[in-house]
Amino acid sequence: MDLLDGSLSLYAQSCEKTVLKRLLKELWKIVMRILEKTVVLPPMTDKSMILKNLTDNAKNLAANAKIEDMSRLFKNHMAGKQDIRNPLSGVMDISKEMEKNLSPKQCAVLDVALDTIKQYFHAGGNGLKKTFLEKSAELQSLRYALSLYTQTTDTLIKTFVTSQTNEDILSLDEGSVGEVSIQVDLFTHPGTGEHKVTVKVVAANDLKWPTVTGMFRPFVEVNLIGPHLADKKRKHATKSKSNNWSPKYNETFHFIIGNEEQLDFFELHICVKDYCFARDDRLVGVAVMQLKDIVEQGSCACWLPLGKRIQMDETGWTILRILSQRTNDEVAKEFVKLKSDIRTENPLPNPT
Template sequence: MDCPNPVVYADMMKRFSKTLNKVLLAYADMVHKDFSKFSSNEKLACILMNNVQQLRVQLEKIYETMGGQELDPTCSQVLTNLQKKLNSVLDKLSGQFVATLEPMIHEQTNKLGVLLSKIKGPQLQKTQVAALLKQLPNAKIQDVTKLMSTNIQNIKGMSSVKDMMDMARECERSLTPKQCTVLDAALDAIKECFHAGGQGLKKSFFEKSPELQSLKYALSLYTQTTEQLIKTFITSQKQQDLPSQEQPVGEVSVQVDLFSHPGTGEQKVTVKILAANDLRWQTSSVFKPFVEVHLVGPHLSDKKRKMATKSKPGNWAPKFNETFHL
């Protein structure tokens, strides 16, 4: 609207923004109240959600047409709040719609579990991989590792109890490379489905999703060798040489020598525990400090993995001078 009088123009913009706010919120509220009647109908539910989304898109265009950043602060605040309210309504509608899909998602997850259990392939190394996975602090990754076992053990309609038990035992093992390939392909298919050839969600949204990154990381743990996992873990520990800032309990002086056997080429490690200093420990009984040495890694089935020094009762700066040959 062109108006030579800036005062009249500003007043009209305020009136228009308030009217726009009233009309769009009334429509959004109407859709929100009646959405539960249509949420079970996927097509109608998507149409209604898309209508609210289009309100947000058209509101953004109207904002730019009205002047954008140069718009009166009062009008701008009304339209900004309106955009936030519409976004909140859209979130609530999406939540209701997703709730109706949960039973179908659980059903399809169970079917996927059955299909994966039928895919045979060579098993991966399990002992070290399982130990590493159990120590992972990320709860989502732990949930992924338990997903197959949890769902398959709850599958109903098996022909016999024996079949169900056999399937449950099978799921407790590590995923095979073929199963990992199937899951990876399923992830790509899901992304393409929601991307909808550019009409749906952006691919960058998926790549930034913490859930997807956690799942991909969990799959990578299954497909990498134990040696590669250990190397990755070691290279990621970049702060190990810095003093701990979280409840330090003291310092240990250690000497480590690594060499190869001249005859067999076998790697040997010598660890010498020299002393401990600046110990900080609260105890009501006699203080008995000692140092434990743990050996981790592949090909250790014939090796002793844990050794300990003798304790030094009542000594807060003990000198050990004990050597371990690994």
């Protein structure tokens, strides 16, 4: 903080007021972004997140370009003075020393530290207005991330299911890689309130998978996602079919859900995969069915289009990044693996 204070003081002495205000606004945005993206929500290391990280990096480059333009505005004011170290280097050094998985106490300390940082940028009325600082989108985003950080895995998964309503929307540039036929029946016990979800995997059709990969053994994996499932069966899978791009399965599975939550907070995450004996099974396509869409009728039989990956908005990515840091939580690890899985475009040959 001494480094930040010294740098801001030197800026105040060297820059005209209008230039200083514009500079402070950009510096404030960068400080908030770094706190959120580096300290609170460090980037996911899973290889399947490369696409998202590239997108984030592109956005950061665009934001940094504004700072480079801003630097030219006060370059003349700094002529002849000693170079100033990046006022954000202190924040970066702190983030390197902190554990990726913040504890509730660390989150509380960081929340208090935000008030101190705001005081520096407000500078007793000589800097930015308090209303600007409080209402800035960067601060609101950081505080939202902190609030999510202290929530339980069940609560975060519940928030994910209710907020991600377009997971199965196919992107225009990727399109469908096939379809899967399922029948889902819901039953609620009148006495205990427990729910039973029966899923029949009927068939898959027109699976787009290259023949050059050798043996193709497609099977369907059905995952139940939602809160309070740590002690429940969450995954079932059909038998694999050899070299069949429109296989028939006709296999039925049952999931049991407790009476703690309504069915609106649960979804079926359905994957078609290529079975591999010596390595991880490879994703062919994925589909999602939210149970809230079929609660009223109680059952549904349909064909679901398969995409190469699911679609998420910023809230979904934030929740995924938080859960990715809970390496000792099996439910969180399983959830992150499912939601971050992306089909490989050039799969290695499958041994016959």
